[in-house]
Amino acid sequence: DIQMTQSPSSVSASVGDRVTITCRASQGISSWLGWFQQKPGKAPKLLIYAASRLRSGVPPRFSGSGSGTDFTLSISSLQPEDFATYYCQQANSFPSWTFGQGTKVEIK
Amino acid sequence: QVQLQESGPGLVKPSETLSLTCTVSGGSITSYYWMWIRQPPGKGLEYIGYFHYNGGTNYNPSLKGRVTISADTSKNQFSLDLSSVTAADTAVYFCARAFRYDSSVYADFWGQGTLVTVSS
Numbered sequence: 001d002i003q004m005t006q007s008p009s010s011v012s013a014s015v016g017d018r019v020t021i022t023c024r025a026s027q028g029i030s031s032w033l034g035w036f037q038q039k040p041g042k043a044p045k046l047l048i049y050a051a052s053r054l055r056s057g058v059p060p061r062f063s064g065s066g067s068g069t070d071f072t073l074s075i076s077s078l079q080p081e082d083f084a085t086y087y088c089q090q091a092n093s094f095p096s097w098t099f100g101q102g103t104k105v106e107i108k
Numbered sequence: 109q110v111q112l113q114e115s116g117p118g119l120v121k122p123s124e125t126l127s128l129t130c131t132v133s134g135g136s137i138t139s140y141y142w143m144w145i146r147q148p149p150g151k152g153l154e155y156i157g158y159f160h161y162n163g164g165t166n167y168n169p170s171l172k173g174r175v176t177i178s179a180d181t182s183k184n185q186f187s188l189d190l191s192s193v194t195a196a197d198t199a200v201y202f203c204a205r206a207f208r209y210d211s212s213v214y215a216d217f218w219g220q221g222t223l224v225t226v227s228s
Contacts (some may be wrong), residue, residue: 031214091212
């Protein structure tokens with residue numbers, strides 16, 4: 001199985017800050033990576049697919065980059081509604097999807 | 109807009125079979141992939157399996173043959189059966205729709221999730 005490792009596991013930030021989350025795959029996955037946002041008690045929400053493609057309706061302050069084994073999710077100016085847990089998910093070896101362990105973005 | 113809703117018992121006894129149904133509205137299950145994903149309390153996400161109208165089913169090997177996913181196109185529903193459950197199967201179970209982009213697949217619409225607790 002391809003293992004996905006996110007860092008940091010949590011980050012404290014203020015409204016307006018730029019936040020970057022990284023995700024590393026245990027082997028190359030080309031650009032087949034998705035990013036999800038999950039709020040407590042809610043289902044995950046797809047933000048980014050194919051590493052850098054913004055899902056329709058997702059604010060442009062979210063962006064993704066990377067290929068191979070190293071990927072990032074950036075939030076350019078953190079908004080109050082962005083405090084949540086973010087997961088990466090490799091889609092290279094579908095159907096053997098695997099997810100990262102999550103990164104919690106907390107209010108500083 | 110596609111909507112998904114999970115239904116089924118919230119409590120299952122150890123060694124019994126967990127059975128959930130996902131009812132889809134706003135779209136037909138004869139297109140796309142239809143997934144089951146779970147999340148143990150306070151933990152991360154785990155892929156369980158999928159149904160695809162033309163592609164059949166696929167299951168996570170880690171669940172060791174305990175999983176069956178089936179579909180009823182006349183009701184626009186798909187179902188999950190997980191047999192011989194233990195406390196480790198306690199989780200929020202999500203159903204989701206997934207689309208194919210090039211050679212990869214991503215879940216873009218999700219149900220709200222349903223907590224299933226395995227306990228005697």
